Amino acid sequence: MKIERSSEWKEGFEERLENRQAWDNWTLYKMCYEVEKAKLIKDFNGLQAPNFLPELKPYPHQLEAAQTVIERMNGKAILADEVGLGKTIQAGLILKEYLIRGLVKKALILVPASLINQWIEELNRKFHIPVMQYNKKYDMSYCDIVIASMDMAKRSPHKENIYNQDYDLIIIDEAHKLKNPKTKNYEFVQNLKKKFCLLLTATPIQNDVFELFNLISLLKPGHLGNFETFQSVFSASKHNVEEDEFLKELINQVMVRNSRHDTGIEWTNRRVQIIPLEFSDKEKEVYDMISELKHVSPVFSGAFSMITLQKEICSSKHAAFLTLNEMRQKCTKSEEISFTDEIILKLSELDRNTKAEKAYEIIKQTDGEKVIIFTEYRASQSFLQSYLYERGIISVPFNGQFSKSKREWMKQLFKEKAQVLIATESGSEGINLQFCHHVINYDLPWNPMKLEQRIGRVHRLGQEHDVNIYNLAIKHTIEDHILELLNVKIGVFEKVVGELDDILTFKMSI
Incomplete structure (x- = not known):
């Protein structure tokens, strides 16, 4: 095909010259003028992004957070609002603002795999930001916004x-997963070339104050000193830190946190209760035998092994059996094997599960309303699904082994067909279930922020009912200690970060 240079410009020029026609179009000129005028940013203070997003109606706390990050924190911040307050909207506003101002040309968004589609949809639909999912076949030099x-x-x-x-x-997103500086995640983020950085997490402290130190060190190395200085100056230990207004001030220089009460939004209530339970005699006998194992066999003498087994028997015999049988293979002495086999036999003979009975009772009392049960073990998940089915209650499972499409399918089945969703810990991140307002914490985690993540799946923007949380705990077992430690960790969080909404209410009497 032959390509020729166009001569239209020359013909038009000659016609205007010979016939003395107008050289411009006043209407087009005024339109161009208005376009350029609209693109001007007259003042660095204040947000420009909302002017370009007429269909987005952000809440005042979201606008304030975005403005604070840009104007006071120089684009390096932890967005730590409580679960369900719209940290994604805040991040989208900040990204859009920087794009409009020309301060950001290329951006990378790192999220859990299950949240990729959700982020793409939000940025495309609400912020009109074209974002591309990472693909190794693409030349990243030509991809501006990548997820x-x-x-x-x-x-x-x-x-x-x-x-x-x-x-x-x-x-x-879910930046609390960077809490350990010895992990590949932390090393990877630390080595990224970045001018601005946003870490999104509702739980910047999960177990101890040093997790927050590690996150802030990613944003601003040295902001809290080195590890030894931080530990000595602020008298920090693993599960405690002295009240220190200077520490709070340093943290507030890099962290934005809104609680539900700060937003001015009328929220439904949380009704949280601990439900203390008593083992049946047979269950108590098996629990005591398992606790005795550490004196019988060196295989079970490790604290981690023993605590794991004690937690599992508090959940279900099915969860405990898998660990017990695995460890039995490591026993060498006849008395160790004999005692372990006796426990396994008694496990198989158990015909009751106190926690399952209570969970069923709670579900019946909801009169057909949707209920989420959180367990830490897939064996208990399978057992509960079968247990409820035998009693006429339809449930669906939800765990980290599911693909993205299967997770969405389980969520849809729960919404439209099943009364109960039985989720392992993976179900406490990344799914929004405002159509449900009953949560049974069948197993208690060591980490109070996991409880907050679980509850936040339902107690979030869009929830129209009071949310009922039932924390099940077996008295005179390892779960007494878990409750004590949860309260200690909540205390550390509130000293350093700020007030936490109810997740336990009170300690169980021991």
Whole structure:
């Protein structure tokens, strides 16, 4: 095909010259003028993004958070609002603002794999930001806004591909997973080239105050001093820290946190209760025998092994059996094997599960309303599904082994067909279930922030009912100690970060 240079411009020029026609169009000129005028940013203070997003109606606390990060924190911040207050909206506003101002050209968003589609939809639909899912076949130099799962991005060859890019802004969702500086996740983020960085997490402290130190060190190395200085100056220990207004001030320089009560929004109530339970005689006998194992066999003498077994028998015999049988294979002495076999036999003969009975009772009392049960063990999940089915209650499982499409399918089945969703810990992140307002914490975690994440699946923007939380705990077992430690950790969180909404209410009498 022959390509020729167009001569239209010359013909038009000659016609205007010979016939003395107008050289411009006043209407077009005024339109161009208005376009350029609209693009001007007259003042650095205040947000421009809302002017370009007429269909987005952010809440005042979201606008304030975005403005604070840009004007006071120089784009390096932890967005730590309580679960369900719209941290994604805040991050979207900040990204949009920087794009409008020309301060960000390239951005990388790192999220759990299960949240990729949710983030893409939010940025496209609400912020009109074209975002591309990472693909190793693409030339990243030509991809401006990229989203990827953290698990994939930290591995080769993706890691090297991303390292070669100069990103202006990095956004990391569920950033509490970076709490340990010895992990590959932490090392990967630490080595990223970034001008601005947003860490999103409702739970910047999960177990101890040093997790927050590690997150802040990613944003601003040295802001809290080195590890030894931080520990000595603020008298920090693993599960305690002295009240220190200076520490809070330093943290508030890099962290924005709104509680539900700060937003001015009228929230439904949380009705939280601990439900203390008593083992049946047979269950108590098996629990005591398991506790005795540490004196019988060195295989069970490790604190972790014993605590795991004690927690599992408090959940279900099915969960305990798997661990017990695995450890039995390591026994060498006849008396160890004999005692372990006796426990396994008594496990198989158990015909009651106190917790399951209570969970069923609670479900019946809801009169057909939706209920979420959280357990820490897939064996208990399977047992509960069968147990409830035998009693006429339809449930669906939800765990980390499911693909993204299967997770969505389980969520849809729960919404439209089943009364109960039985979830392992993976169900406490990344899904929004405002159509449900009953949560049974069948197993208690060591980490209070996991409880907050669980409850936040239902107690969030859009919830129209009071939320009922039932924390089940077996008295005179390891779960007494778990409750004590949960209260201690909640105290550390509130000293350093701020008030936490009810997740336990009161300690169980021991």
